[in-house]
Amino acid sequence: MGRxxxxxxxGLPRRALLKVAAAGAMAGPWAFGRAHDMKDxxxxxxxxxxxxxxxxxxxxxxxxxGSAGATPAPPVYTFLNVQEVAFLEAAVDTLIxxxxxxPGALEVGAVLFMDRQLGGEFxxxxxxxxxxxxxxxxPEQGYQLRMTPAELVQAGIxxxxxxxxxxxxxxxxxxxxxxxVTVLAxxxxxxxxxxxxxxxxxxxxxxxxxxxxxxxxxxxxxNRGKASWKMLGFPGIGGMYADxxxxxxxxxxxxxxxxxxxxx
Amino acid sequence: MSGPARTLKPVDIAIxxxxxxxxxxxxxxAATQLKIVAFERGVPRDTAPDFxxxxxxxxxxxxxxxxxxxxxxxxxxxxxxxxxxQALPMRRLGSFLPGDGVGGGGTHWSGLQWRWLEWEHKxxxxxxxxxxxxxxxxxxNLQDWPIDYHELEPYYDRFEKLCGTSGKxxxxxxxxxxxxxxxxxxxxxxxxxxPLTPAHNxxxxxxxxxxxxxxxxxxxxxxxxxAYINPDGVAYGPxxxxxxxxGYGCEVNAKASPHFTVIPLAHxxxxxxxxxxxTVLRVNLDxxxxxxxxxxxxDARGRELVQPADLVILSAYVFGNVHLxxxxxxxxxxxxxxxxxxxxxxxAYQSAAGCGALFPRGTHMNPFxxxxxxxxxxxxxxxxxxxxxxxxxxGGGGLxxxxxxxxxxxxxxxxxxxxxxGAGWKKAVIDGYQRLSGIAGxxxxxxxxxxxxxxxxxxxxxxxRPLLRMxxxxxxxxxxxxxxxxxxxxxxxxxxxxxxxxxxxxHRQRYSIAPYQTTHNTGGAVFGDDPGASALNRHLQxxxxxxxxxxxxxxxPQNAGRNPTGPVGALSxxxxxxxxxxxxxxxxxLVHV
Numbered sequence: 001m002g003r004x005x006x007x008x009x010x011g012l013p014r015r016a017l018l019k020v021a022a023a024g025a026m027a028g029p030w031a032f033g034r035a036h037d038m039k040d041x042x043x044x045x046x047x048x049x050x051x052x053x054x055x056x057x058x059x060x061x062x063x064x065x066g067s068a069g070a071t072p073a074p075p076v077y078t079f080l081n082v083q084e085v086a087f088l089e090a091a092v093d094t095l096i097x098x099x100x101x102x103p104g105a106l107e108v109g110a111v112l113f114m115d116r117q118l119g120g121e122f123x124x125x126x127x128x129x130x131x132x133x134x135x136x137x138x139p140e141q142g143y144q145l146r147m148t149p150a151e152l153v154q155a156g157i158x159x160x161x162x163x164x165x166x167x168x169x170x171x172x173x174x175x176x177x178x179x180x181v182t183v184l185a186x187x188x189x190x191x192x193x194x195x196x197x198x199x200x201x202x203x204x205x206x207x208x209x210x211x212x213x214x215x216x217x218x219x220x221x222x223n224r225g226k227a228s229w230k231m232l233g234f235p236g237i238g239g240m241y242a243d244x245x246x247x248x249x250x251x252x253x254x255x256x257x258x259x260x261x262x263x264x
Numbered sequence: 265m266s267g268p269a270r271t272l273k274p275v276d277i278a279i280x281x282x283x284x285x286x287x288x289x290x291x292x293x294a295a296t297q298l299k300i301v302a303f304e305r306g307v308p309r310d311t312a313p314d315f316x317x318x319x320x321x322x323x324x325x326x327x328x329x330x331x332x333x334x335x336x337x338x339x340x341x342x343x344x345x346x347x348x349x350q351a352l353p354m355r356r357l358g359s360f361l362p363g364d365g366v367g368g369g370g371t372h373w374s375g376l377q378w379r380w381l382e383w384e385h386k387x388x389x390x391x392x393x394x395x396x397x398x399x400x401x402x403x404x405n406l407q408d409w410p411i412d413y414h415e416l417e418p419y420y421d422r423f424e425k426l427c428g429t430s431g432k433x434x435x436x437x438x439x440x441x442x443x444x445x446x447x448x449x450x451x452x453x454x455x456x457x458x459p460l461t462p463a464h465n466x467x468x469x470x471x472x473x474x475x476x477x478x479x480x481x482x483x484x485x486x487x488x489x490x491a492y493i494n495p496d497g498v499a500y501g502p503x504x505x506x507x508x509x510x511g512y513g514c515e516v517n518a519k520a521s522p523h524f525t526v527i528p529l530a531h532x533x534x535x536x537x538x539x540x541x542x543t544v545l546r547v548n549l550d551x552x553x554x555x556x557x558x559x560x561x562x563d564a565r566g567r568e569l570v571q572p573a574d575l576v577i578l579s580a581y582v583f584g585n586v587h588l589x590x591x592x593x594x595x596x597x598x599x600x601x602x603x604x605x606x607x608x609x610x611x612a613y614q615s616a617a618g619c620g621a622l623f624p625r626g627t628h629m630n631p632f633x634x635x636x637x638x639x640x641x642x643x644x645x646x647x648x649x650x651x652x653x654x655x656x657x658x659g660g661g662g663l664x665x666x667x668x669x670x671x672x673x674x675x676x677x678x679x680x681x682x683x684x685x686g687a688g689w690k691k692a693v694i695d696g697y698q699r700l701s702g703i704a705g706x707x708x709x710x711x712x713x714x715x716x717x718x719x720x721x722x723x724x725x726x727x728x729r730p731l732l733r734m735x736x737x738x739x740x741x742x743x744x745x746x747x748x749x750x751x752x753x754x755x756x757x758x759x760x761x762x763x764x765x766x767x768x769x770x771h772r773q774r775y776s777i778a779p780y781q782t783t784h785n786t787g788g789a790v791f792g793d794d795p796g797a798s799a800l801n802r803h804l805q806x807x808x809x810x811x812x813x814x815x816x817x818x819x820x821p822q823n824a825g826r827n828p829t830g831p832v833g834a835l836s837x838x839x840x841x842x843x844x845x846x847x848x849x850x851x852x853x854l855v856h857v
Contacts, residue, residue, distance in 0.1 A: 215673045
């Protein structure tokens with residue numbers, strides 16, 4: 001397991017997390033909580049690399065939106081199981097990693113966002129037409145699966161873990177970072193055949209949900225600390241610009257972003 | 265689903281669908297005090313409490329999950345590119361977003377509010393007069409509106425004043441005015457409000473277009489540029505340029521919507537009633553099949569009820585109108601093999617063109633400052649302003665750039681070639697957010713024999729009715745139009761100072777139902793003077809069932825290179841006049857052939 005470079009929930013030391021993950025138990029939320037308590041910030045030599053800025057986490061610093069506090073409580077997942085959480089934490093960390101520009105999707109809570117979305121009406125496909133008969137159709141005919149988004153994601157996770165086991169003798173989340181990139185690219189480009197779900201469609205819903213969890217209003221559990229909004233310079237949802245749109249033409253408009261909860 | 269349908273007490277008029285069209289007619293007929301029932305499949309909504317800030321500024325809920333849009337679980341349609349294919353259901357929203365709930369699409373639209381050009385009402389005769397019949401491809405069902413711009417002008421005017429439209433006239437009584445749209449048809453009065461304040465990219469576009477010899481102007485916007493009280497006494501707040509407009513309700517009533525304008529006024533009629541969460545399944549006909557006796561609908565509890573009515577007005581979205589006609593047996597369904605029949609004929613959409621444009625580092629577009637219709641436009645290549653023999657296509661399109669929203673789930677553009685994910689993607693998003701812009705093109709779409717609507721033989725909606733089936737693809741004429749417009753757009757983008765200009769769509773791709781394009785679907789229940797080529801006469805009255813009128817963009821024989829809501833509003837006022845002044849006094853067919 002020495003090659004592991006696992007994901008990093010809420011800016012935790014990655015190596016600390018791995019101790020728990022490697023202990024045989026799944027790296028679920030409880031494991032993360034305990035890992036954090038260890039306060040083990042030393043990366044052990046030879047265990048892969050920690051990307052520059054990986055410690056930079058929105059959650060580790062008080063957010064501008066007022067949800068200040070040294071450390072937020074660990075996320076409480078209500079829908080996904082521990083294996084799914086572990087997979088998604090590794091996946092979102094690969095899709096939108098932390099770097100010198102700021103935290104990635106993992107650190108801002110994209111997996112908590114996904115848990116809530118997949119367990120709610122979106123995940124149940126409440127606004128989808130899911131009556132049969134079913135046929136593959138052409139790409140122009142769009143989504144034609146029988147699965148709800150939650151079913152697609154859950155079956156896709158199981159498929160990819162089985163694929164990783166076969167190809168690399170490892171679960172997806174325990175793969176080194178560059179191998180995770182290879183696997184996700186293989187899904188995106190339909191180079192990997194999965195038994196249950198179409199690889200490309202699974203990848204697209206994963207990417208879509210990761211981006212949503214990264215950019216959404218923090219009321220949905222993602223974009224913690226409005227980190228992605230700060231990164232872009234998006235001032236959030238409270239702006240009234242009638243008297244500013246001319247004044248700020250081609251000029252930076254710097255302001256701390258505001259979310260829905262800040263104005264309630 | 266339910267036992268025998270219960271029959272309710274008769275009413276004078278049943279209106280099916282309560283958006284702009286149904287709302288305007290209900291309001292205009294309020295003084296008649298007739299018993300009018302409006303059926304709306306969706307929920308009741310009002311500015312307070314439904315659209316209040318900050319909760320309305322929720323991108324995920326409104327612009328991504330589409331809270332104000334039709335729920336496909338209940339009703340959808342099937343789609344295929346050509347008649348030889350098996351049509352499959354639109355299972356997930358994409359290409360277009362029909363409204364749902366009181367106010368319909370009027371609550372969540374952007375507010376681009378046009379008067380169509382003179383040629384856009386007379387595409388067939390206007391084209392033949394210049395180029396002869398031979399220019400029309402054999403599969404193109406090119407048809408005129410049965411009325412012209414001048415007959416509609418007063419109604420366009422009323423709709424603009426209702427909406428507090430912000431803009432600048434370019435043709436006042438034939439006098440061309442620089443800074444407005446000099447190509448527009450003559451208008452009798454100026455817009456009720458001055459143009460909105462342009463954003464940085466719009467000023468770049470304006471200057472570049474002028475330098476190239478084009479004629480840029482502020483897009484007419486139903487987003488009030490200042491506080492406004494319309495002729496009905498309805499107050500508009502000034503637009504805040506908050507950037508949460510398209511897809512959202514407006515918390516300050518700056519974006520015109522029927523829910524706070526015409527619909528409350530319709531309630532001045534004590535005999536007006538709105539039944540929400542009520543889906544009309546069909547229009548009932550008597551044994552002669554020439555007269556409607558009312559409608560059958562399903563209420564919120566699932567009860568099937570019969571509402572007798574003397575007059576039925578279908579004012580749902582394009583698909584709802586055509587679907588109800590087909591499900592009710594009103595008019596001959598269109599058969600593409602023989603090019604006969606009228607219901608479902610001449611379905612058209614809108615072609616999209618344009619380009620992306622990357623501006624130098626240090627540019628600040630501030631995309632989050634804006635409104636739904638805030639844009640600068642050129643019509644130089646729209647309508648029939650180009651020579652069709654030299655362009656190689658019939659029709660045209662408008663080109664524009666605007667500042668509408670910076671909400672980042674929907675707006676995080678990246679330069680071409682940048683990775684779609686990973687560390688490189690993140691850098692590209694940060695790099696592009698302030699300096700990536702683009703030019704959008706909205707092109708006309710002609711109508712073709714092989715593009716039509718009918719009933720699907722396989723799939724059903726949640727009420728057990730066959731789904732509507734759409735057969736549509738881009739044809740050669742529209743491919744050429746999109747290519748030409750995109751080339752012109754690229755030239756403008758370069759003149760704006762873009763470092764890099766790139767295509768936004770693949771070359772000659774087929775039409776796909778999956779990505780969002782526009783909610784500008786047209787046709788299927790076309791009006792005209794020939795009962796063999798139109799479902800409705802010039803008064804929007806069914807040729808076959810004279811107490812059924814069908815209102816909306818379903819009546820347009822082709823689509824133009826601009827948004828459809830302006831003429832929908834104008835036709836709604838005109839229909840209300842027709843009913844009040846003519847039909848209600850002497851019910852019966854208004855045109856005899």
